[in-house]
Amino acid sequence: MDKHMTLLTHINNVCRSASYAISKIGRIRKFIDQATAERLVHAFATSRLDANNSLLYGLPKTAIAKLQRVQNSAIRLITCVKRDQDINAVRRDLHWLPIRDRIVFKLLLITYKIRHGLAPAYLTDLLMDYIPTRTLRSSSQYLLQPPSSREVATDYYGKRAFSVAAPSLWNSLPLAIRNADTVYKFKRQLKTHLFNNPSD
Structure with a gap:
Protein backbone atom coordinates (compact mmCIF):
# COMPACT_ATOMS: atom_id res chain seq x y z
CA MET A 1 0.00 0.00 0.00
CA ASP A 2 1.37 3.42 -0.92
CA LYS A 3 0.36 6.79 0.52
CA HIS A 4 -1.67 7.69 -2.60
CA MET A 5 -3.45 4.28 -2.63
CA THR A 6 -2.52 3.72 -6.28
CA LEU A 7 -1.37 0.15 -5.46
CA LEU A 8 1.30 0.50 -8.14
CA THR A 9 3.93 -1.20 -5.98
CA HIS A 10 1.58 -4.13 -5.47
CA ILE A 11 0.75 -4.26 -9.19
CA ASN A 12 4.43 -4.20 -10.15
CA ASN A 13 5.18 -7.04 -7.73
CA VAL A 14 2.29 -9.11 -9.07
CA CYS A 15 3.39 -8.52 -12.67
CA ARG A 16 6.95 -9.46 -11.82
CA SER A 17 6.07 -12.73 -10.08
CA ALA A 18 3.48 -13.74 -12.70
CA SER A 19 5.84 -12.93 -15.57
CA TYR A 20 8.57 -14.99 -13.92
CA ALA A 21 6.20 -17.96 -13.69
CA ILE A 22 5.19 -17.55 -17.34
CA SER A 23 8.84 -17.50 -18.43
CA LYS A 24 9.52 -20.69 -16.49
CA ILE A 25 6.54 -22.46 -18.06
CA GLY A 26 7.69 -21.16 -21.45
CA ARG A 27 10.86 -23.22 -21.14
CA ILE A 28 8.89 -26.46 -21.18
CA ARG A 29 5.98 -25.34 -23.39
CA LYS A 30 7.08 -27.36 -26.42
CA PHE A 31 7.01 -30.54 -24.34
CA ILE A 32 3.43 -30.21 -23.08
CA ASP A 33 -0.01 -29.88 -24.69
CA GLN A 34 -2.24 -26.79 -24.50
CA ALA A 35 -4.47 -28.14 -21.73
CA THR A 36 -1.46 -28.83 -19.51
CA ALA A 37 0.03 -25.43 -20.29
CA GLU A 38 -3.25 -23.76 -19.33
CA ARG A 39 -3.39 -25.62 -16.01
CA LEU A 40 0.16 -24.57 -15.19
CA VAL A 41 -0.52 -20.95 -16.11
CA HIS A 42 -3.63 -20.89 -13.91
CA ALA A 43 -1.71 -22.43 -11.01
CA PHE A 44 1.35 -20.21 -11.13
CA ALA A 45 0.46 -17.01 -13.03
CA THR A 46 -3.21 -16.07 -13.32
CA SER A 47 -3.76 -17.07 -9.69
CA ARG A 48 -1.39 -14.22 -8.83
CA LEU A 49 -3.25 -11.81 -11.12
CA ASP A 50 -6.54 -12.69 -9.43
CA ALA A 51 -5.37 -12.63 -5.82
CA ASN A 52 -6.99 -9.70 -3.95
CA ASN A 53 -7.89 -8.13 -7.30
CA SER A 54 -11.11 -6.62 -5.93
CA LEU A 55 -8.87 -3.97 -4.32
CA LEU A 56 -7.93 -2.77 -7.80
CA TYR A 57 -11.42 -1.61 -8.76
CA GLY A 58 -11.50 1.94 -10.08
CA LEU A 59 -7.77 2.24 -10.74
CA PRO A 60 -6.68 4.10 -13.90
CA LYS A 61 -6.52 2.16 -17.15
CA THR A 62 -2.75 2.61 -17.23
CA ALA A 63 -2.40 0.63 -13.99
CA ILE A 64 -4.71 -2.18 -15.12
CA ALA A 65 -2.94 -2.28 -18.49
CA LYS A 66 0.20 -3.62 -16.79
CA LEU A 67 -1.72 -6.62 -15.52
CA GLN A 68 -3.45 -7.01 -18.89
CA ARG A 69 -0.11 -7.27 -20.67
CA VAL A 70 0.87 -10.13 -18.38
CA GLN A 71 -2.41 -11.92 -19.06
CA ASN A 72 -1.85 -11.42 -22.79
CA SER A 73 1.59 -13.01 -22.46
CA ALA A 74 0.02 -15.99 -20.69
CA ILE A 75 -2.53 -16.37 -23.48
CA ARG A 76 0.17 -16.31 -26.14
CA LEU A 77 2.17 -18.90 -24.23
CA ILE A 78 -0.80 -21.25 -23.95
CA THR A 79 -2.03 -20.91 -27.53
CA CYS A 80 1.30 -20.27 -29.30
CA VAL A 81 -0.30 -17.50 -31.38
CA LYS A 82 1.81 -14.90 -33.13
CA ARG A 83 2.16 -11.43 -31.64
CA ASP A 84 0.32 -9.81 -34.55
CA GLN A 85 -2.81 -11.92 -34.00
CA ASP A 86 -5.82 -10.32 -32.29
CA ILE A 87 -5.36 -11.25 -28.63
CA ASN A 88 -8.94 -10.33 -27.74
CA ALA A 89 -10.31 -12.97 -30.10
CA VAL A 90 -7.92 -15.57 -28.69
CA ARG A 91 -8.94 -14.64 -25.13
CA ARG A 92 -12.58 -15.15 -25.99
CA ASP A 93 -11.77 -18.57 -27.48
CA LEU A 94 -10.21 -19.51 -24.13
CA HIS A 95 -13.30 -18.07 -22.40
CA TRP A 96 -11.14 -15.81 -20.24
CA LEU A 97 -12.35 -12.44 -19.04
CA PRO A 98 -9.95 -9.50 -19.42
CA ILE A 99 -8.39 -8.17 -16.22
CA ARG A 100 -10.82 -5.28 -15.73
CA ASP A 101 -13.80 -7.62 -15.96
Whole structure:
Protein backbone atom coordinates (compact mmCIF):
# COMPACT_ATOMS: atom_id res chain seq x y z
CA MET A 1 0.00 0.00 0.00
CA ASP A 2 1.37 3.42 -0.92
CA LYS A 3 0.36 6.79 0.52
CA HIS A 4 -1.67 7.69 -2.60
CA MET A 5 -3.45 4.28 -2.63
CA THR A 6 -2.52 3.72 -6.28
CA LEU A 7 -1.37 0.15 -5.46
CA LEU A 8 1.30 0.50 -8.14
CA THR A 9 3.93 -1.20 -5.98
CA HIS A 10 1.58 -4.13 -5.47
CA ILE A 11 0.75 -4.26 -9.19
CA ASN A 12 4.43 -4.20 -10.15
CA ASN A 13 5.18 -7.04 -7.73
CA VAL A 14 2.29 -9.11 -9.07
CA CYS A 15 3.39 -8.52 -12.67
CA ARG A 16 6.95 -9.46 -11.82
CA SER A 17 6.07 -12.73 -10.08
CA ALA A 18 3.48 -13.74 -12.70
CA SER A 19 5.84 -12.93 -15.57
CA TYR A 20 8.57 -14.99 -13.92
CA ALA A 21 6.20 -17.96 -13.69
CA ILE A 22 5.19 -17.55 -17.34
CA SER A 23 8.84 -17.50 -18.43
CA LYS A 24 9.52 -20.69 -16.49
CA ILE A 25 6.54 -22.46 -18.06
CA GLY A 26 7.69 -21.16 -21.45
CA ARG A 27 10.86 -23.22 -21.14
CA ILE A 28 8.89 -26.46 -21.18
CA ARG A 29 5.98 -25.34 -23.39
CA LYS A 30 7.08 -27.36 -26.42
CA PHE A 31 7.01 -30.54 -24.34
CA ILE A 32 3.43 -30.21 -23.08
CA ASP A 33 -0.01 -29.88 -24.69
CA GLN A 34 -2.24 -26.79 -24.50
CA ALA A 35 -4.47 -28.14 -21.73
CA THR A 36 -1.46 -28.83 -19.51
CA ALA A 37 0.03 -25.43 -20.29
CA GLU A 38 -3.25 -23.76 -19.33
CA ARG A 39 -3.39 -25.62 -16.01
CA LEU A 40 0.16 -24.57 -15.19
CA VAL A 41 -0.52 -20.95 -16.11
CA HIS A 42 -3.63 -20.89 -13.91
CA ALA A 43 -1.71 -22.43 -11.01
CA PHE A 44 1.35 -20.21 -11.13
CA ALA A 45 0.46 -17.01 -13.03
CA THR A 46 -3.21 -16.07 -13.32
CA SER A 47 -3.76 -17.07 -9.69
CA ARG A 48 -1.39 -14.22 -8.83
CA LEU A 49 -3.25 -11.81 -11.12
CA ASP A 50 -6.54 -12.69 -9.43
CA ALA A 51 -5.37 -12.63 -5.82
CA ASN A 52 -6.99 -9.70 -3.95
CA ASN A 53 -7.89 -8.13 -7.30
CA SER A 54 -11.11 -6.62 -5.93
CA LEU A 55 -8.87 -3.97 -4.32
CA LEU A 56 -7.93 -2.77 -7.80
CA TYR A 57 -11.42 -1.61 -8.76
CA GLY A 58 -11.50 1.94 -10.08
CA LEU A 59 -7.77 2.24 -10.74
CA PRO A 60 -6.68 4.10 -13.90
CA LYS A 61 -6.52 2.16 -17.15
CA THR A 62 -2.75 2.61 -17.23
CA ALA A 63 -2.40 0.63 -13.99
CA ILE A 64 -4.71 -2.18 -15.12
CA ALA A 65 -2.94 -2.28 -18.49
CA LYS A 66 0.20 -3.62 -16.79
CA LEU A 67 -1.72 -6.62 -15.52
CA GLN A 68 -3.45 -7.01 -18.89
CA ARG A 69 -0.11 -7.27 -20.67
CA VAL A 70 0.87 -10.13 -18.38
CA GLN A 71 -2.41 -11.92 -19.06
CA ASN A 72 -1.85 -11.42 -22.79
CA SER A 73 1.59 -13.01 -22.46
CA ALA A 74 0.02 -15.99 -20.69
CA ILE A 75 -2.53 -16.37 -23.48
CA ARG A 76 0.17 -16.31 -26.14
CA LEU A 77 2.17 -18.90 -24.23
CA ILE A 78 -0.80 -21.25 -23.95
CA THR A 79 -2.03 -20.91 -27.53
CA CYS A 80 1.30 -20.27 -29.30
CA VAL A 81 -0.30 -17.50 -31.38
CA LYS A 82 1.81 -14.90 -33.13
CA ARG A 83 2.16 -11.43 -31.64
CA ASP A 84 0.32 -9.81 -34.55
CA GLN A 85 -2.81 -11.92 -34.00
CA ASP A 86 -5.82 -10.32 -32.29
CA ILE A 87 -5.36 -11.25 -28.63
CA ASN A 88 -8.94 -10.33 -27.74
CA ALA A 89 -10.31 -12.97 -30.10
CA VAL A 90 -7.92 -15.57 -28.69
CA ARG A 91 -8.94 -14.64 -25.13
CA ARG A 92 -12.58 -15.15 -25.99
CA ASP A 93 -11.77 -18.57 -27.48
CA LEU A 94 -10.21 -19.51 -24.13
CA HIS A 95 -13.30 -18.07 -22.40
CA TRP A 96 -11.14 -15.81 -20.24
CA LEU A 97 -12.35 -12.44 -19.04
CA PRO A 98 -9.95 -9.50 -19.42
CA ILE A 99 -8.39 -8.17 -16.22
CA ARG A 100 -10.82 -5.28 -15.73
CA ASP A 101 -13.80 -7.62 -15.96
CA ARG A 102 -12.14 -10.16 -13.68
CA ILE A 103 -11.99 -7.42 -11.06
CA VAL A 104 -15.69 -6.64 -11.51
CA PHE A 105 -16.46 -10.37 -11.39
CA LYS A 106 -14.69 -10.73 -8.04
CA LEU A 107 -16.45 -7.70 -6.56
CA LEU A 108 -19.86 -8.99 -7.61
CA LEU A 109 -19.12 -12.50 -6.38
CA ILE A 110 -18.25 -11.09 -2.95
CA THR A 111 -21.47 -9.08 -3.06
CA TYR A 112 -23.53 -12.18 -3.89
CA LYS A 113 -21.96 -14.07 -0.99
CA ILE A 114 -22.73 -11.17 1.36
CA ARG A 115 -26.39 -11.20 0.34
CA HIS A 116 -26.61 -14.95 0.97
CA GLY A 117 -24.85 -15.05 4.32
CA LEU A 118 -21.65 -16.56 2.93
CA ALA A 119 -19.29 -13.71 3.83
CA PRO A 120 -17.75 -12.50 7.11
CA ALA A 121 -19.58 -9.89 9.17
CA TYR A 122 -17.05 -7.12 8.52
CA LEU A 123 -18.06 -7.22 4.86
CA THR A 124 -21.74 -7.86 5.44
CA ASP A 125 -21.99 -4.73 7.57
CA LEU A 126 -20.92 -2.59 4.61
CA LEU A 127 -24.05 -3.29 2.53
CA MET A 128 -27.78 -2.83 3.08
CA ASP A 129 -30.76 -4.13 1.13
CA TYR A 130 -32.85 -1.48 -0.58
CA ILE A 131 -36.13 -1.16 1.30
CA PRO A 132 -38.47 1.51 -0.16
CA THR A 133 -40.69 3.47 2.21
CA ARG A 134 -43.78 2.24 0.35
CA THR A 135 -44.55 -0.82 -1.76
CA LEU A 136 -42.98 -0.45 -5.18
CA ARG A 137 -42.00 -2.76 -8.02
CA SER A 138 -38.39 -2.30 -6.93
CA SER A 139 -39.23 -4.02 -3.62
CA SER A 140 -38.75 -7.43 -5.25
CA GLN A 141 -35.74 -6.53 -7.40
CA TYR A 142 -33.11 -7.64 -4.85
CA LEU A 143 -31.42 -4.25 -4.96
CA LEU A 144 -28.86 -2.77 -2.58
CA GLN A 145 -29.12 0.61 -0.93
CA PRO A 146 -26.49 2.96 -2.38
CA PRO A 147 -24.83 5.29 0.13
CA SER A 148 -26.28 8.79 0.28
CA SER A 149 -24.38 11.64 -1.32
CA ARG A 150 -23.48 12.90 2.14
CA GLU A 151 -21.92 9.56 3.07
CA VAL A 152 -19.83 9.21 -0.09
CA ALA A 153 -16.78 11.23 -0.88
CA THR A 154 -17.01 12.47 -4.46
CA ASP A 155 -13.30 12.16 -5.09
CA TYR A 156 -11.31 9.31 -6.60
CA TYR A 157 -10.98 7.34 -3.36
CA GLY A 158 -14.65 7.45 -2.36
CA LYS A 159 -15.83 5.97 -5.66
CA ARG A 160 -13.44 3.05 -5.21
CA ALA A 161 -14.79 2.11 -1.77
CA PHE A 162 -16.49 -1.28 -1.62
CA SER A 163 -19.58 0.22 0.04
CA VAL A 164 -19.97 2.51 -2.99
CA ALA A 165 -18.83 0.28 -5.85
CA ALA A 166 -20.69 -2.87 -4.81
CA PRO A 167 -24.24 -1.42 -4.78
CA SER A 168 -23.63 0.39 -8.06
CA LEU A 169 -22.36 -2.73 -9.84
CA TRP A 170 -24.95 -5.02 -8.23
CA ASN A 171 -27.95 -2.82 -9.05
CA SER A 172 -26.85 -2.63 -12.69
CA LEU A 173 -27.10 -6.42 -13.12
CA PRO A 174 -30.17 -8.01 -14.71
CA LEU A 175 -32.65 -9.35 -12.16
CA ALA A 176 -32.15 -12.94 -13.31
CA ILE A 177 -28.49 -12.78 -12.28
CA ARG A 178 -29.16 -11.04 -8.96
CA ASN A 179 -31.80 -13.69 -8.25
CA ALA A 180 -29.56 -16.73 -8.96
CA ASP A 181 -30.18 -19.34 -6.26
CA THR A 182 -26.69 -20.88 -6.16
CA VAL A 183 -23.15 -19.55 -6.35
CA TYR A 184 -22.50 -21.79 -9.35
CA LYS A 185 -25.45 -20.35 -11.31
CA PHE A 186 -24.51 -16.82 -10.34
CA LYS A 187 -20.91 -17.23 -11.49
CA ARG A 188 -21.94 -18.84 -14.77
CA GLN A 189 -24.56 -16.18 -15.58
CA LEU A 190 -22.32 -13.33 -14.47
CA LYS A 191 -19.42 -14.49 -16.64
CA THR A 192 -21.70 -14.70 -19.67
CA HIS A 193 -23.07 -11.25 -18.89
CA LEU A 194 -19.59 -9.74 -18.65
CA PHE A 195 -18.56 -11.38 -21.92
CA ASN A 196 -21.57 -9.79 -23.63
CA ASN A 197 -21.22 -6.46 -21.83
CA PRO A 198 -17.48 -5.83 -21.28
CA SER A 199 -16.28 -2.95 -19.11
CA ASP A 200 -14.98 0.08 -20.97
